[in-house]
Amino acid sequence: MAQTLYDKLMAAHVVREEATTALIYIDRQLIHEVTSPQAFEGLEMAGRKPWRLDANLAVPDHNVPTTERSSGVAGIEDPISKLQIETLDKNCEIFGINEITMNDVRQGIVHVVGPEQGATLPGMSIVCGDSHTSTHGALGALAFGIGTSEVEHVLATGCLWQSKSKNLKIEVSGELNEFVSAKDVALYIIGQIGTAGGTGYAIEFAGTTIQDLSVEGRMTLCNMAIEAGARVGMVAVDDKTIEYVKGRPMAPTGDEWDKAVEYWHTLHSDEDAHFDQIVRINAKDIKPQVTWGTSPEMVIGVDGIVPDPDKETDPVKAEGIRNALSYIHLKANTPINTVNIDKVFIGSCTNSRLEDLRVAAAVTKGKHIADNIKLALVVPGSGLIKKQAEAEGLDKIFTDAGFEWREAGCSMCLAMNADKLEPGERCASTSNRNFEGRQGQGSFTHLVSPAIAAASAIAGHFSEVE
Amino acid sequence: MQAFKTLTSITAPLDRANIDTDAIIPKQFLKSIKRSGFGPNLFDEWRYLDHGEVGMDNTKRPLNKDFVLNQPEYQGAKILLTRENFGCGSSREHAPWALEDYGFKAIIAPSFADIFYNNCFKNGLLPIVQDNNVMDELFGFKGEITIDLESQNINANGKKYTFEVDAERKRRLLNGLDDISLTLQYEDEIKSFETTYFKKYSWLN
Numbered sequence: 001m002a003q004t005l006y007d008k009l010m011a012a013h014v015v016r017e018e019a020t021t022a023l024i025y026i027d028r029q030l031i032h033e034v035t036s037p038q039a040f041e042g043l044e045m046a047g048r049k050p051w052r053l054d055a056n057l058a059v060p061d062h063n064v065p066t067t068e069r070s071s072g073v074a075g076i077e078d079p080i081s082k083l084q085i086e087t088l089d090k091n092c093e094i095f096g097i098n099e100i101t102m103n104d105v106r107q108g109i110v111h112v113v114g115p116e117q118g119a120t121l122p123g124m125s126i127v128c129g130d131s132h133t134s135t136h137g138a139l140g141a142l143a144f145g146i147g148t149s150e151v152e153h154v155l156a157t158g159c160l161w162q163s164k165s166k167n168l169k170i171e172v173s174g175e176l177n178e179f180v181s182a183k184d185v186a187l188y189i190i191g192q193i194g195t196a197g198g199t200g201y202a203i204e205f206a207g208t209t210i211q212d213l214s215v216e217g218r219m220t221l222c223n224m225a226i227e228a229g230a231r232v233g234m235v236a237v238d239d240k241t242i243e244y245v246k247g248r249p250m251a252p253t254g255d256e257w258d259k260a261v262e263y264w265h266t267l268h269s270d271e272d273a274h275f276d277q278i279v280r281i282n283a284k285d286i287k288p289q290v291t292w293g294t295s296p297e298m299v300i301g302v303d304g305i306v307p308d309p310d311k312e313t314d315p316v317k318a319e320g321i322r323n324a325l326s327y328i329h330l331k332a333n334t335p336i337n338t339v340n341i342d343k344v345f346i347g348s349c350t351n352s353r354l355e356d357l358r359v360a361a362a363v364t365k366g367k368h369i370a371d372n373i374k375l376a377l378v379v380p381g382s383g384l385i386k387k388q389a390e391a392e393g394l395d396k397i398f399t400d401a402g403f404e405w406r407e408a409g410c411s412m413c414l415a416m417n418a419d420k421l422e423p424g425e426r427c428a429s430t431s432n433r434n435f436e437g438r439q440g441q442g443s444f445t446h447l448v449s450p451a452i453a454a455a456s457a458i459a460g461h462f463s464e465v466e
Numbered sequence: 467m468q469a470f471k472t473l474t475s476i477t478a479p480l481d482r483a484n485i486d487t488d489a490i491i492p493k494q495f496l497k498s499i500k501r502s503g504f505g506p507n508l509f510d511e512w513r514y515l516d517h518g519e520v521g522m523d524n525t526k527r528p529l530n531k532d533f534v535l536n537q538p539e540y541q542g543a544k545i546l547l548t549r550e551n552f553g554c555g556s557s558r559e560h561a562p563w564a565l566e567d568y569g570f571k572a573i574i575a576p577s578f579a580d581i582f583y584n585n586c587f588k589n590g591l592l593p594i595v596q597d598n599n600v601m602d603e604l605f606g607f608k609g610e611i612t613i614d615l616e617s618q619n620i621n622a623n624g625k626k627y628t629f630e631v632d633a634e635r636k637r638r639l640l641n642g643l644d645d646i647s648l649t650l651q652y653e654d655e656i657k658s659f660e661t662t663y664f665k666k667y668s669w670l671n
Contacts, residue, residue: 020632020634027670080498199577231581252669320484
């Protein structure tokens with residue numbers, strides 16, 4: 001029978017099937033410091049050992065400082081952040097888990113590090129105690145976020161109970177407009193189907209637009225699948241995927257490589273595979289996007305106006321718009337490109353890869369951030385990306401323009417470290433969530449692409465690339 | 467994990483859609499390396515008027531009197547009523563931990579985000595889906611309601627509403643069964659799967 005990519009990936013991992021759920025085998029578990037301490041504690045209390053040590057790879061990212069790190073973990077100012085990272089280091093040592101520690105050049109955001117190291121391979125089942133694990137589906141893997149109890153379950157058993165999701169295909173066709181990126185595609189899709197539009201589904205992104213995206217762009221897109229409610233986002237394997245994986249430190253070599261590639265070429269939906277739902281989008285309709293509210297679905301084109309709740313017929317939606325506008329201090333019908341910003345953040349597991357930094361640098365080159373910008377941060381996704389960007393002189397372009405160039409980590413995406421917004425501050429951010437208080441209590445987040453973040457930093461307000 | 471059989475309680479109505487896990491438990495409280503103690507910081511930014519940080523004495527903080535959980539008539543509620551897409555966003559299990567630690571045992575909403583829904587069952591918390599019409603009736607109902615997991619119904623003063631729950635999840639919740647020990651019953655099956663699997667996908671071993 002014809003299968004979707006998701007069906008194929010699930011079927012390859014089923015250990016045991018029950019009526020409505022299946023025990024599936026997990027190839028890779030990525031671990032970070034925030035959602036793992038209680039899992040290790042549970043393991044220890046029950047006297048259990050990890051099922052298969054090699055399945056796991058740990059890296060601290062949420063709490064790490066992005067400023068100077070020469071004193072290592074001991075030098076972290078916030079005692080609670082420090083404890084969490086020390087706890088990860090200690091747990092990995094006790095249980096024998098491979099960890100890329102904070103001062104290792106390979107350290108970075110777990111969803112950037114996984115693919116970069118070849119720890120993420122096509123066809124794998126990958127979990128992590130982080131909802132943005134959907135990112136890894138860009139390489140034709142089955143990847144999804146789990147809770148801490150499930151982290152413990154995977155550590156202890158190498159498996160996880162899963163019920164099958166339905167299949168949703170989002171087909172984007174045609175050539176993207178200038179300065180429209182994977183991020184804009186993601187935000188546009190969420191604006192169309194809503195933050196619960198993908199709930200219960202595994203999303204496969206397909207179509208000529210997706211084929212034309214780089215693997216990095218596909219990661220940005222799959223990263224945001226969870227913001228549409230889908231735990232899983234995927235793109236079929238093609239030559240670009242294989243080219244991306246080739247030569248990565250943890251990728252197979254020699255005969256094993258050839259054997260793997262042969263299998264990976266089968267990782268696409270069969271032509272007549274059944275999807276429970278198909279959404280078709282024309283790339284030409286997508287403009288650079290800016291969110292105006294407190295949910296990623298509250299999004300408009302950068303030339304658009306903030307919606308008016310009085311014009312919304314659905315009362316629950318109208319109330320949502322009112323709540324959002326009241327929180328974010330914007331008036332209905334305001335053109336978004338007249339709204340001034342205080343801070344700019346370029347980074348996060350959504351947009352901190354080399355391609356993102358190159359685009360932002362190209363927009364920034366030879367210009368300077370506006371006087372009203374109090375802080376503009378560029379936080380690379382990993383130490384290796386930082387190194388490569390510096391070799392290309394991107395750091396210099398940013399610092400000359402008034403940006404700060406930082407060490408790798410999650411940083412201001414969720415403000416668990418020292419990088420956060422003050423109450424009332426408005427930020428153009430390349431991250432993935434604009435929820436109330438996400439970047440600091442009482443602060444206002446607007447999600448944008450790296451190009452729009454850079455252009456807005458220069459203009460001092462939301463702006464297209466001039 | 468504590469077993470869930472029946473529950474009788476008043477409800478706390480949180481009439482808002484798309485409540486995300488950042489709102490349920492803000493990120494500063496995720497720095498704890500423990501599983502308990504999140505209850506006082508449940509809905510922290512809505513519940514208190516000041517900015518909450520780890521280590522504060524929450525009993526001394528100024529309360530937002532307008533927030534539902536601070537209103538006298540809803541004290542002791544073990545059932546939360548809310549709207550669409552509850553628990554969206556971050557996968558943090560700290561969200562169900564906080565709800566459970568506060569005293570909630572069940573949440574009734576028209577829909578839940580997938581990861582949150584899963585996480586509830588791991589913590590003895592029952593998420594129940596009801597359509598919008600029923601939700602409106604429950605929001606309008608004053609008094610105690612009873613949830614019976616065995617017979618899968620909610621009883622509000624004689625009026626009954628049924629709900630769906632996956633059979634396996636129901637069995638585990640009714641008996642308070644620990645997932646890991648259950649899975650390890652299949653240890654031999656997992657091992658034999660691995661043998662075949664790594665033969666076929668040898669580059670993964």
